[in-house]
Amino acid sequence: MERFNQTIEELYREMIQIDSLQIPCRELRDQGMALFREKGIPHGKMEKWRHKAIDTLLVKPDQPFKPYLIQTEPSPYQPIDQVFKCEIKNIGTISYHLLNGWYIHQNKPLDIRDNGVIVGSINAAYQQFPELVSHYFNQLDPEKQDGLIALNQALFTDGIFIYVPDNVVVETPIQIVSLVDTLQKLMIQHHHLVIVGKNSQLSLVHCNDSVHEENSFINNILEINLEANAQLHYYKMENKDAQSILVNNTFVNQAADSRFTSNMITFNCGYVRNSLEVHLKEEGSDANLYGLYLVDRKQYIDNQVNVIHHVPHCTSNQIYKGIADDEAGANFSGHIYVAKDAQQTAAYQINRNIALTDEAKITTRPFLEIYADDVKCSHGATIGQLDENAMFYLRTRGICLRNARMLLMFAFANEIANLVLIEKLRERLNDMIKRRLSGELTICDQCMMNCADKENLIYDIDTTRLRS
Amino acid sequence: MLKIQNLHVSIHGKEILKGVNLEVKRGEVHAIMGPNGTGKSTLASVIAGKEIFDVTEGSITYKDKNIFDLSIEDRAREGIFIGFQYPVEIPGVSITNFMRTALNEIRAYRGLEPLGAAQFLRLMEEKKKIVELQSKLSERSVNEGFSGGEKKKNEIFQMAVLEPELAILDETDSGLDIDALRVVANGVNQLRNPENAAIVITHYQRLLDYIIPDFVHILFDGKIVKSGPKELAMELEEKGYDWIKSEYEQSKLIGK
Numbered sequence: 200m201e202r203f204n205q206t207i208e209e210l211y212r213e214m215i216q217i218d219s220l221q222i223p224c225r226e227l228r229d230q231g232m233a234l235f236r237e238k239g240i241p242h243g244k245m246e247k248w249r250h251k252a253i254d255t256l257l258v259k260p261d262q263p264f265k266p267y268l269i270q271t272e273p274s275p276y277q278p279i280d281q282v283f284k285c286e287i288k289n290i291g292t293i294s295y296h297l298l299n300g301w302y303i304h305q306n307k308p309l310d311i312r313d314n315g316v317i318v319g320s321i322n323a324a325y326q327q328f329p330e331l332v333s334h335y336f337n338q339l340d341p342e343k344q345d346g347l348i349a350l351n352q353a354l355f356t357d358g359i360f361i362y363v364p365d366n367v368v369v370e371t372p373i374q375i376v377s378l379v380d381t382l383q384k385l386m387i388q389h390h391h392l393v394i395v396g397k398n399s400q401l402s403l404v405h406c407n408d409s410v411h412e413e414n415s416f417i418n419n420i421l422e423i424n425l426e427a428n429a430q431l432h433y434y435k436m437e438n439k440d441a442q443s444i445l446v447n448n449t450f451v452n453q454a455a456d457s458r459f460t461s462n463m464i465t466f467n468c469g470y471v472r473n474s475l476e477v478h479l480k481e482e483g484s485d486a487n488l489y490g491l492y493l494v495d496r497k498q499y500i501d502n503q504v505n506v507i508h509h510v511p512h513c514t515s516n517q518i519y520k521g522i523a524d525d526e527a528g529a530n531f532s533g534h535i536y537v538a539k540d541a542q543q544t545a546a547y548q549i550n551r552n553i554a555l556t557d558e559a560k561i562t563t564r565p566f567l568e569i570y571a572d573d574v575k576c577s578h579g580a581t582i583g584q585l586d587e588n589a590m591f592y593l594r595t596r597g598i599c600l601r602n603a604r605m606l607l608m609f610a611f612a613n614e615i616a617n618l619v620l621i622e623k624l625r626e627r628l629n630d631m632i633k634r635r636l637s638g639e640l641t642i643c644d645q646c647m648m649n650c651a652d653k654e655n656l657i658y659d660i661d662t663t664r665l666r667s
Numbered sequence: 668m669l670k671i672q673n674l675h676v677s678i679h680g681k682e683i684l685k686g687v688n689l690e691v692k693r694g695e696v697h698a699i700m701g702p703n704g705t706g707k708s709t710l711a712s713v714i715a716g717k718e719i720f721d722v723t724e725g726s727i728t729y730k731d732k733n734i735f736d737l738s739i740e741d742r743a744r745e746g747i748f749i750g751f752q753y754p755v756e757i758p759g760v761s762i763t764n765f766m767r768t769a770l771n772e773i774r775a776y777r778g779l780e781p782l783g784a785a786q787f788l789r790l791m792e793e794k795k796k797i798v799e800l801q802s803k804l805s806e807r808s809v810n811e812g813f814s815g816g817e818k819k820k821n822e823i824f825q826m827a828v829l830e831p832e833l834a835i836l837d838e839t840d841s842g843l844d845i846d847a848l849r850v851v852a853n854g855v856n857q858l859r860n861p862e863n864a865a866i867v868i869t870h871y872q873r874l875l876d877y878i879i880p881d882f883v884h885i886l887f888d889g890k891i892v893k894s895g896p897k898e899l900a901m902e903l904e905e906k907g908y909d910w911i912k913s914e915y916e917q918s919k920l921i922g923k
Binding site: 586588589591592593594595596597598599600602606607609610611613614 | 715716717738739740742743744748749751754755757758759760764765766768769770772773776808825829
């Protein structure tokens with residue numbers, strides 16, 4: 200770990216030297232670095248990391264250490280529509296792209312629409328709208344921050360900024376595609392910010408993909424703020440290669456009567472940790488948190504869900520389902536916290552898992568912490584196998600073992616995909632689930648939205664821009 | 668077409684079938700009757716391929732093939748259909764998807780092209796009429812939330828779609844009201860032809876008012892103790908199972 204920490208110190212020095220960013224990042228970097236020195240990378244003796252340690256993934260004990268790199272400036276612009284053979288358009292979204300840590304654009308770092316909606320680089324947004332951005336940016340409780348959040352603060356490069364003013368319904372979903380395409384061992388720290396104003400509505404599709412086998416470590420922060428009566432549907436898609444490490448820290452703040460729906464879908468990964476923290480801060484707010492993970496080989500997926508009911512009359516509902524094949528692993532930790540005065544809370548949680556082999560390892564950890572006395576809370580967690588009776592029944596109709604398993608697994612996974620409201624995305628997902636379960640959808644299918652072929656690397660990185 | 672010889676089957680060391688002999692030829696309908704717990708459903712399950720049973724002795728051949736050499740799905744593909752007493756609920760699997768997968772796998776086994784979507788849907792609509800199924804099957808999961816009657820109708824519907832050569836209906840009449848019974852029986856009768864055969868397992872005689880069998884067998888204590896024409900069912904209904912029981916006990920005594 201010493202070598203790793205050394206690398207971080209070096210990268211930090213480099214970042215503050217070349218800082219061209221407009222966010223008052225120096226202060227944030229210093230704070231983050233100080234906190235990182237104190238906390239370090241989380242390790243397996245910490246409760247929240249007990250089931251799977253990340254330190255031994257970042258620095259593999261049995262291999263010589265090769266330092267991570269940061270790409271310190273954006274890649275040159277390439278017309279994404281032409282090189283990115285992606286079906287993104289087919290799901291009817293307007294997409295914005297990040298590549299190797301940077302927002303990709305053609306002399307238009309911010310898309311400012313007529314209705315006041317702003318989408319673009321967080322750095323550019325700060326330059327143009329410093330008050331708006333700084334009001335919401337990095338509003339994290341320092342007490343609760345771990346070493347990875349500190350690391351992001353110390354080394355972050357860019358991120359997406361989305362602002363929907365009051366009383367605007369954004370008709371066309373916005374899609375963020377965060378790509379990693381490099382043969383280098385890259386470390387990427389995004390810090391995204393989403394603000395949905397009063398009575399406004401937005402659907403956001405967020406894809407984390409890698410273009411080819413690489414060793415990247417991606418450590419994101421996403422802050423979401425929903426003002427009164429705002430609605431956000433957040434779809435998170437993850438299809439990463441087996442070497443990558445992806446950590447997402449998502450924080451959601453909800454004002455009165457706002458509604459947040461998330462759907463975290465992980466098809467392939469090396470190691471993915473989705474940490475989702477939702478604060479129901481004003482009455483009438485509602486959070487629906489769904490998740491689906493399909494992992495095999497040696498993949499590992501960790502979903503950490505934290506719902507905090509601060510005030511009365513809020514509702515939350517968690518449904519996470521997953522299938523682990525081969526030697527894959529999955530963890531679900533679902534924490535519901537109901538504060539002392541948060542009466543009339545309704546909070547539910549379900550986690551269902553299927554372990555297909557004896558070697559697949561699944562942990563599920565429901566945790567309810569309730570200090571109010573007039574609440575409705577429930578949780579249910581199961582880890583099981585495919586229903587033998589159903590398998591038999593299907594086979595007596597002439598369906599082979601493999602297809603019988605497929606039908607049952609698809610039925611299991613389909614429940615979550617059917618909660619996706621964007622019709623084309625839902626159809627696409629169901630198709631991908633089928634292909635994933637039949638072993639056809641691998642990282643070779645390129646990104647989540649099934650883009651280019653492996654022969655043509657989409658973005659060739661100019662390695663002279665990489666400093667080690 | 669089906670030949671069962673001296674079949675002995677046990678589960679967890681307990682012998683349930685103790686030497687069953689039965690031969691079914693094309694065009695025939697056989698009824699197997701008997702009191703509860705005498706092994707009627709076990710017989711159906713063993714033919715289907717349920718793995719929890721141990722076959723300790725005897726043989727089953729189907730179309731001159733040793734049935735135990737065939738996987739569960741291959742038995743179905745060879746034309747055996749089991750209508751279950753307790754059909755399994757499979758949430759999330761639509762009936763359409765289920766039947767299409769099944770039918771096309773069976774067709775592939777027989778060297779036939781898969782049915783296209785339109786052709787398949789036409790077939791579904793046609794077969795639905797046979798069992799008077801009203802609901803939109805594409806939107807419903809297999810047996811999920813079905814009433815007892817609907818589940819049984821769904822079994823007959825599946826049979827109609829898959830067009831088996833040998834249908835074994837295990838207590839298909841249990842739990843049915845008189846209307847559902849008529850629908851189910853009509854379904855079976857419509858599918859009857861000289862090339863096919865059926866075994867109807869039932870506890871009561873009333874189903875046999877609708878499906879007229881060629882032979883009636885009485886299964887008792889793991890053996891077929893009496894076989895006869897359709898009138899045997901009437902006699903059984905009249906005299907009750909005690910009649911068989913006492914006759915059987917007597918024969919046992921004589922045997923000693």
